[in-house]
Structure formats: structure tokens, C-alpha cells
Amino acid sequence: MDASESTTENTADSAQQFWERHYRSTRDRSTRVNPVLAETAAPLIPGTALDLGCGAGGDALWLARRGWQVTAVDISGTAVERLREHARDLGVAERITAEQHDLAAGFPAGRFDLVSAQYFHTPFPLLRTHVLRAAALALRPGGLLLIVDHGSTAPWSWNQDPDVHPPTPEEIATDLGLDPTRWPVLRAETPHRRATGPSGETATVVDNVLLIQSTAGLLRPAPGTE
Numbered sequence: 001m002d003a004s005e006s007t008t009e010n011t012a013d014s015a016q017q018f019w020e021r022h023y024r025s026t027r028d029r030s031t032r033v034n035p036v037l038a039e040t041a042a043p044l045i046p047g048t049a050l051d052l053g054c055g056a057g058g059d060a061l062w063l064a065r066r067g068w069q070v071t072a073v074d075i076s077g078t079a080v081e082r083l084r085e086h087a088r089d090l091g092v093a094e095r096i097t098a099e100q101h102d103l104a105a106g107f108p109a110g111r112f113d114l115v116s117a118q119y120f121h122t123p124f125p126l127l128r129t130h131v132l133r134a135a136a137l138a139l140r141p142g143g144l145l146l147i148v149d150h151g152s153t154a155p156w157s158w159n160q161d162p163d164v165h166p167p168t169p170e171e172i173a174t175d176l177g178l179d180p181t182r183w184p185v186l187r188a189e190t191p192h193r194r195a196t197g198p199s200g201e202t203a204t205v206v207d208n209v210l211l212i213q214s215t216a217g218l219l220r221p222a223p224g225t226e
């Protein structure tokens, strides 16, 4: 169990209410793509993607506009409905399946070429490692799992708790416990970037980036031919 998990008693209802309140009250209705996702997916041939905790859907919309077939899930019905509306407005509704889904209760069906978990943080109990392991297992051969967490707290973040120390990319990889010969780590880094908040303010923030590939099922060279 990692630092982001808890066994404290709580209910799915309160998690849902918290995120509903967040999306109903948020002024940020932008559909910006997260930079590490854009950088990672831009060179890829579009396939099937799963966006875990998609929020208002900037990443799902960006992927769909580039030809990906996207499943986007979030516990907040408001966030999901906002994404559906944007998808209709942008003419990519047929490329996005947006579903209200509590990932604490189960993992979406399907196999994916890309699974993205961007800032998949919540103040409520969630076996995050369990969800991210399920994500690795849902990858098609050659598929990528991209996990990007906050490595620092932006001034506009909903979470200003000084006692929260997000796990490093290496700690997340260790917690996942995946066989590195079948799910090699392609990237484990903590890049800095200049970020813009909902009211246009800016700050330097750190991202914790972990990129894992599923090589399970890929053909390997016969011994002695490498």
C-alpha cells in the first residue's frame, strides 16, 4: 500500500459529492491537454485510449481530435457530461465514450493501446495501486501506461495539505510490482514546467512522470538471433 492509499472508513458517496461540488463550482471550463500526455502521445499512431479520472476532458478531446478512440471515465457526472458536450461541439462525439464510473468499484472493460492517469489524486480512500495495476494489465501488446502526478503543490490546487507527499515515480513503479521484463519502465522523471492556473496566474510546478510499456505478447527474437 502506498502513501496515496488509505483504509480509513469513507463512502463512495462522499467522494462523488466532493468531485461533483468541485466540477459544479469550478470556473475552469477550458479543455487544455495536459503537456506530458501531449508530448507522449503526439508521436504515436492513434489507437484505443483509456483516460482514468478524465475530469472535464481536455486530454480525451485532444486524443479524439488526433484520431484516437477514447474511453474516458470519471466519478463526477458533471465532468462526464461536460466532456460529452464538448465532444459534440467539436464533432468528435463518435470517438469518445465518456462514462461516469467509480474506479474504486471496478475497472472499465476493454484492452487499450494507451492508458493515461493524469493527476489521478483524490482525498478519499482509493486503492490507487490496484487501479493502476489493472491499467497495466489492460494494455494491448506494446501499449503504454502513462501516470503523471503532482510532484509539487500549485498555489491554486484544491489540496494544500502540507502533510501530503506524493510518491515518486520510482515508488509508484515499486508499488505496482510489475514484472519489469514484461512491463519495462520507459520513463521515470520529475520534470519542472511553468503552469497556468484557472484564473490565468502562473507558477513553476513539478510533475512525477512514470511511463510503462506492456511488452507481454510481443514477438521476441529467437535466442541467438539478436
Ligand SMILES: C[S@@+](CC[C@H](N)C(=O)[O-])C[C@H]1O[C@@H](n2cnc3c(N)ncnc32)[C@H](O)[C@@H]1O
Residues within 6 Å of the ligand: 015, 019, 034, 052, 053, 054, 055, 056, 073, 074, 075, 076, 079, 101, 102, 103, 104, 117, 118, 119, 120, 121, 122, 126
Ligand atoms: C485532480 S483531478 C484530475 C482530472 C484530470 N485528469 C486532469 O488532468 O485535469 C482527479 C480526477 O479524478 C476523478 N476521480 C477521483 N476519484 C475517482 C474515482 N474513484 N473513480 C473515478 N474518478 C475519480 C475526479 O473526479 C477528478 O476528475
